[in-house]
Amino acid sequence: METEILNIEQAELSPELLRKIHAYWRAANYISVGQLYMHHNPLLKEPLKLEHVKNMLLGHWGTTPGQNFIYTHLNRIITQYDLNMIYVSGPGHGGPAVVAGTYLEGTYTEVYPDITQDEEGLRKLFTRFSYPGGISSHASPQTPGSIHEGGELGYSLSHSFGAVLDNPDLIIACVVGDGEAETGPLATAWHSNKFLNPLTDGTVLPILHLNGYKISNPTVLARITHEELEQLFRGYGWNPIFVEGEDPEQMHKDMAMALDYAVDRIKQIKYDAEQPNSLRPRWPMIVLRSPKGWTGPKEVDGHKIEGNFRAHQIPLAVSASTPPEHLQMLEDWMKSYRPEELFDEDGKLVPELAELAPKGDRRMGANPHTNGGNLLRDLRLPDFRDYATVVESPGVNGEGDTYVSGRFLRDVIKANQEKRNFRIFGPDETVSNKLDAVFEVTNRQWGAPVIPYDEFLAADGSVMEMLSEHQCEGWLEGYLLTGRHGLFNCYEAFIHIVDSMFNQHAKWLKTTLELPWRRRIASLNILLTSTVWRQDHNGFTHQDPGFLDHVVNKKANIVRVYLPPDANCLLSVMDHCLRSYHYVNVIVAGKHPAPQWLNMEQAVEHCTRGIGIWNFASNDQETEPDVVMACSGDVPTLETLAAASILREHMPELKIRVVNVVDLFKLQKSTEHAHGLSDKDYNALFTTDKPVVFAFHGYPWLVHRLTYNRANNVNMHVRGYKEEGTITTSFDMTVLNEMDRFHLVMDVIDRLPQTGSKGVYLKQQLTDKLTQHKQYIKANGKDMPEILNWKWKQ
Template sequence: MSVDTQQASAPLTDDELRTLDAHWRAANYLSVGQIYLMANPLLTEPLRPEHVKPRLLGHWGTSPGLNLVHTHLNRVIKARGQDALCIWGPGHGGPAVLANAWLEGSYSETYPDVSRDAAGMERLFRQFSFPGGVPSHVAPETPGSIHEGGELGYSLSHAYGAALDNPDVLAAAQLLRTHLPELTVRVVNVVDIARLLPAEEHPHGMSDFEYDGLFTPDKPVIFAYHGYPWLIHRLAYRRTGHKNLHVRGYKEIGTTTTPFDMVVRNDLDRYRLVMDVIDRVPGLAVRAAAVRQQMEDARLRHHEWIRVHGTDLPEVADWSWDG
């Protein structure tokens, strides 16, 4: 156990508790200020009606809870050097996410005019749910945002993808390197699906030059997406290489089973992805027929194994990336 891990798991000191409480209270004030105030952000003068927004939009009730989680996540991330992706269920908890982004400095890095001072705080407050400002939810303009939903279901789908996406994609690329070493494979990790849109349609979008540079205009693309496949097609339908895009995604197939079997049932597993590559790269269908059969056999072994042991194959459960 590292020193940092020991420190992170030890009881908090009184000074640490005071610091966390101060951070939480600051985030709470920034959240409620965005909902209600359009002027006088530090209450340096008695509050008057003209300081309050004429139209209020934003969920205060969910903000303190989000701020508490965000405060402690920051502590853990700093103490352990944790690489984390925050997934927030309440879409209208936007005030809390914006408050913490501004409090930690990342918001001002993206938007220097919303500076970390009284003037910047007033702009942060005034722009929230205000004409010409920002929406009440975690919109694409929010630094670090990869998707806005507003319902818990969207959040769960992202959590599922974050946990299960990379391992099988990377494992498929290892498998291809082992069985088809002459094949050139590029792995593109898409963490923000809005990047698939044209630049003129979304602030996160890519130009055709950038998109073709990543996905090429004429090569087969196997897209493993832990969501509905049609969404990727809708986002990329105007791209030059759209006809070469094959998306594997959620088919609403599932039951009480093992984690890997959920992936297999929806044809998102590493073996299925390798088979897709063989099926879609010109010339591989015949030349790599034996490899494709090995992948099919691995899926059959998987089905037999889980029905006997109730757990995933050791080669799946114990797999780790050594790249």
């Protein structure tokens, strides 16, 4: 049942206000068309000529007039109710609308002083849009007020909900395209309303923009009945408000009433939340049905344009090779907005229209949340050394690396609860990933009912979990983009679900580094666990370390990859990543009990270097090594040390150097990555001519790719995951992929002819061991005692 609505003053659109709003919308549409087409003569002070039109016409018109309509009306309610509101443009390539909105309100000129509020400024604005050396056709990082690019569809609602977490007075007007609404992430994101806390979080006001078509197909939601559409969103838990039609005057009136009602409901929900035993609210949303390409050409060359898919991109081709009447049609189209009524002789928006825009930080393009680095505050971090695992000698048993780091993260949450600027996100895996210590101080935030025997659920919490990697990633990105900190924990194999989202965020970070007015934001920290080598119980479907290959494609000044070999190293890496800004940090760590190698002092030194020789495992201190045994990752490190111990026992005359890699980019040249080693330092570790047997956590070719231009690459032999796996024992996973200790020893023997007869006999002995291993696990369902009980011996 709907609660009683508060008595908030209803803003009636007087004829005069209606006239001004319609004129402001015309101005936004005019500027949008100008961005698509014009190079000169921006105010049409002389008859339009072909040389006034850009030689390259790129951009999208279809969604633009509807978004201009929305932006114009949002300006009114911001002023009417003094709202703290930002705008998220979800439809693909809605850039002309957001640029027009921020230009008319003055923000664009403040950020780019050369884009002045006059005729020359308009000319520059038009020319730079979707043009070489200019800006892209969506709400890119170059656009003031944008936290969501929209180049790829599906994430607008996720970003919006993440942004309002812990921002109780913030309202995000999130425009969702009806094409975008067909994507999986967006369809799932409607459920984010079950996670908001009306007292401590802000509000997302979705505006579903039904203009009927995608690129060339009708959209699903635009073709179902009104009844079905309303039932759909009521079933999602929303209170849909419909604004439908194409007559501008009536649409302005209906949109004003819809927004006034939406603000009413939001304020009522906030009020009700303060009362005892309040129920989960049904938040308002708006469904705006308007023609695609509204106010544009009705028909071109016998084809319907307005209200049709043909309005999607450039609806009217104008060039030397198109019919001459197209140029006249463009002029008529632009003049239909009556620019002489909108701009003065100098090209500035007339004062009576300019006054409709909000002022100062209330402008959506100038809202501080849209440049989150301005709001960013350092995390309060406890001393990670206080959580150290005691390692009196290498190889002591550990309780699980992520389990140890969970206690550190628990206290990170506790130290920052007052600021409310740190959250953990994950797809129902925080407990599984052994981070459950965090639930000693917080809960999962959850707005739906809680029943007996549920655990760690509350209306207010610092952990966000939904079984959708898309939502967790999107929520976290929105949280970071608006000036907060966070961590995403995920099963390694399924982080691939957000490959493309990671792409977009990395591109955003790269681009914003090039914009002096954009402030740096907290790093996107991704903890990958439940890794390929310990997914023996879930089998082949859960085994894939390939996200690392994907990450290294991004710009070197954006991405970092860490593979800590034990709990103390993980603590050091985690602290470093949480303190960092404007990176994507990917951390790969184990969650199962495993040997611990370094005490805290050694771990800090090792992680600071990022790569180094492990003296306790090496015996080449006074001479050149015969072989370098390298490793990166917890299981590869274990198997490498076990292999080194076999060699040292059976061939003590061999000189072995063990090199461990924590920071994967140390393998690259210093000229290619800021963390890379110089050739001199790299050769000092790996030599220029000795065999290198490298046990790697991921796919072997990634190491080859990072070291392809190193002096000793010809001697680099890498073992890693090669798409072999099943439900089996943990050690058998390494055997299936030939990264186990026995295969590593045989690799060394194959590369050292001097091992001679001793090598032949040892290799045969290890081959027999592998046969015994297979027989044992089939008979007993577990690994051989010598594997399970193996200990490092100095």
